[in-house]
Amino acid sequence: MSEPPVSLHGVRLVVAYDGADFAGWQEQPAQRTVQSVLEEAISSMAGHAVKVRGAGRTDSGVHAEGQVAAFDAVRLIPPRGWMLGINRLLPVDLAVRAAFECAPGYNPRYDALDKLYRYVLLLGDPRDPHWRGRAWHVARVHTDGDGSRRHDLDALRAGAARLVGTHDFGAFRAADDERAVTVRTIHDIQVLPTYLGHPDLLAIEVRGTAFLKQMVRILVGTLLEVGRGKRAPESLSALLVPGAARGSAGITAPAHGLTMVRVRLGKKDAERAAAGEP
Amino acid sequence: MSEPPVSLHGVRLVVAYDGADFAGWQEQPAQRTVQSVLEEAISSMAGHAVKVRGAGRTDSGVHAEGQVAAFDAVRLIPPRGWMLGINRLLPVDLAVRAAFECAPGYNPRYDALDKLYRYVLLLGDPRDPHWRGRAWHVARVHTDGDGSRRHDLDALRAGAARLVGTHDFGAFRAADDERAVTVRTIHDIQVLPTYLGHPDLLAIEVRGTAFLKQMVRILVGTLLEVGRGKRAPESLSALLVPGAARGSAGITAPAHGLTMVRVRLGKKDAERAAAGEP
Numbered sequence: 001m002s003e004p005p006v007s008l009h010g011v012r013l014v015v016a017y018d019g020a021d022f023a024g025w026q027e028q029p030a031q032r033t034v035q036s037v038l039e040e041a042i043s044s045m046a047g048h049a050v051k052v053r054g055a056g057r058t059d060s061g062v063h064a065e066g067q068v069a070a071f072d073a074v075r076l077i078p079p080r081g082w083m084l085g086i087n088r089l090l091p092v093d094l095a096v097r098a099a100f101e102c103a104p105g106y107n108p109r110y111d112a113l114d115k116l117y118r119y120v121l122l123l124g125d126p127r128d129p130h131w132r133g134r135a136w137h138v139a140r141v142h143t144d145g146d147g148s149r150r151h152d153l154d155a156l157r158a159g160a161a162r163l164v165g166t167h168d169f170g171a172f173r174a175a176d177d178e179r180a181v182t183v184r185t186i187h188d189i190q191v192l193p194t195y196l197g198h199p200d201l202l203a204i205e206v207r208g209t210a211f212l213k214q215m216v217r218i219l220v221g222t223l224l225e226v227g228r229g230k231r232a233p234e235s236l237s238a239l240l241v242p243g244a245a246r247g248s249a250g251i252t253a254p255a256h257g258l259t260m261v262r263v264r265l266g267k268k269d270a271e272r273a274a275a276g277e278p
Numbered sequence: 279m280s281e282p283p284v285s286l287h288g289v290r291l292v293v294a295y296d297g298a299d300f301a302g303w304q305e306q307p308a309q310r311t312v313q314s315v316l317e318e319a320i321s322s323m324a325g326h327a328v329k330v331r332g333a334g335r336t337d338s339g340v341h342a343e344g345q346v347a348a349f350d351a352v353r354l355i356p357p358r359g360w361m362l363g364i365n366r367l368l369p370v371d372l373a374v375r376a377a378f379e380c381a382p383g384y385n386p387r388y389d390a391l392d393k394l395y396r397y398v399l400l401l402g403d404p405r406d407p408h409w410r411g412r413a414w415h416v417a418r419v420h421t422d423g424d425g426s427r428r429h430d431l432d433a434l435r436a437g438a439a440r441l442v443g444t445h446d447f448g449a450f451r452a453a454d455d456e457r458a459v460t461v462r463t464i465h466d467i468q469v470l471p472t473y474l475g476h477p478d479l480l481a482i483e484v485r486g487t488a489f490l491k492q493m494v495r496i497l498v499g500t501l502l503e504v505g506r507g508k509r510a511p512e513s514l515s516a517l518l519v520p521g522a523a524r525g526s527a528g529i530t531a532p533a534h535g536l537t538m539v540r541v542r543l544g545k546k547d548a549e550r551a552a553a554g555e556p
Contacts, residue, residue: 083403084403087403095404126373127365129373
């Protein structure tokens with residue numbers, strides 16, 4: 001006897017989290033991960049085991065403002081009802097920010113046009129208690145005539161410009177990343193001093209199609225060395241060739257400065273349009 | 279035998295803190311307060327007991343970006359040296375952001391031209407993990423045609439305009455505040471929707487000469503009722519008269535949404551200039 005077919009309802013969520021106490025997005029045995037905490041809450045509300053499909057894996061300690069996650073449920077509940085219900089079951093460091101209907105089986109990972117990551121640096125001697133878990137505090141290095149120290153923004157921007165485009169980013173990934181293809185495309189890098197009006201904050205926003213493991217953090221660690229005058233901006237081009245060693249790039253900036261800001265969706269629509277489908 | 283006169287050196291600090299784990303600014307027995315943690319660090323560096331004079335007392339749980347504190351020390355250390363040294367001795371939720379020389383005995387409280395406070399509200403159904411300790415999360419109330427809910431910004435701004443000026447704010451203070459004079463001047467109130475580009479954040483910035491205990495938080499609690507349509511903006515004028523009861527104003531907004539943003543100094547200079555002194 002076969003089971004009668006069950007019709008499933010797809011739901012797409014925009015999810016935000018403070019990454020400090022999560023072992024990253026992806027489910028792992030005996031670890032508190034975003035995916036597992038989310039699946040537990042949604043399964044409890046759905047009344048059956050639910051698997052959540054994320055747009056991208058974030059590493060341990062990395063934050064998100066706009067991670068995208070989708071799941072299928074038997075019960076038909078309006079998106080707003082899912083949002084309110086799930087949020088009541090989630091801990092304070094994780095929340096659903098928006099909810100939408102989607103096709104059952106919808107996988108945001110395959111529908112992502114691009115992703116935007118933001119890395120925030122706190123440059124200067126004084127610490128800032130309000131940014132302690134969200135910005136990497138690094139001392140200034142260049143000494144100006146007046147004794148103050150600053151980073152070389154022009155050099156940093158020139159270095160960033162070298163990274164934009166389609167390159168082999170094999171030197172910019174964690175040692176345990178074993179993906180065969182290391183060519184990726186970065187659409188844009190924005191260097192934003194006095195971020196949010198704060199005199200000591202510098203944000204680096206990186207937008208790209210897909211990223212290797214720890215790629216944004218290694219890009220930031222390398223760019224910081226350019227800003228400090230330890231590397232010439234032009235020297236970065238030599239790192240973007242097949243076979244360049246991880247050791248030739250800069251250090252991995254710590255996870256707590258990184259936030260997945262948003263995922264732009266619509267790849268499937270774009271592909272359908274390109275194929276002349278309605 | 280009398281002690282030889284000791285020459286003292288004055289230092290003025292700009293101090294930032296996350297108020298969550300402090301029982302406010304002012305020293306109290308057996309409590310972790312900003313003043314006592316600061317005095318312990320400075321005394322340790324100075325090599326003698328140091329008293330710190332603050333520009334204003336913040337309540338338990340209230341944050342600061344730009345509190346001002348001054349002290350006198352026997353040792354002559356450059357301001358930057360004080361900043362770096364004190365920060366090494368302070369916990370992660372408290373830091374010196376800037377340091378300057380000042381006259382010994384300088385008291386920022388008597389030199390403050392005005393103070394700026396910011397209250398941040400998170401309006402809307404979804405929580406936001408990144409603002410959980412810094413914004414008061416309140417549900418939206420007005421229902422628009424599309425089922426979404428919003429606050430009435432125009433009413434909120436009209437209510438705020440009623441509060442600006444010199445009034446008796448006796449109805450807007452904590453029950454245990456026993457100051458004899460309750461007349462205060464509010465120079466300006468800014469209502470800032472989509473604060474920092476966040477769609478659900480609303481900041482209310484209040485600038486005034488001096489404030490009664492919990493005054494800004496009660497102002498915000500009352501304005502929120504105006505934004506929700508529970509009070510008419512015009513009705514606030516009746517609360518600004520001598521003898522108006524605390525119970526006639528709104529609730530006290532929670533401490534964690536409030537930040538002391540900055541203190542504008544220079545009253546002594548202004549007084550000297552007005553008196554024709556150099």
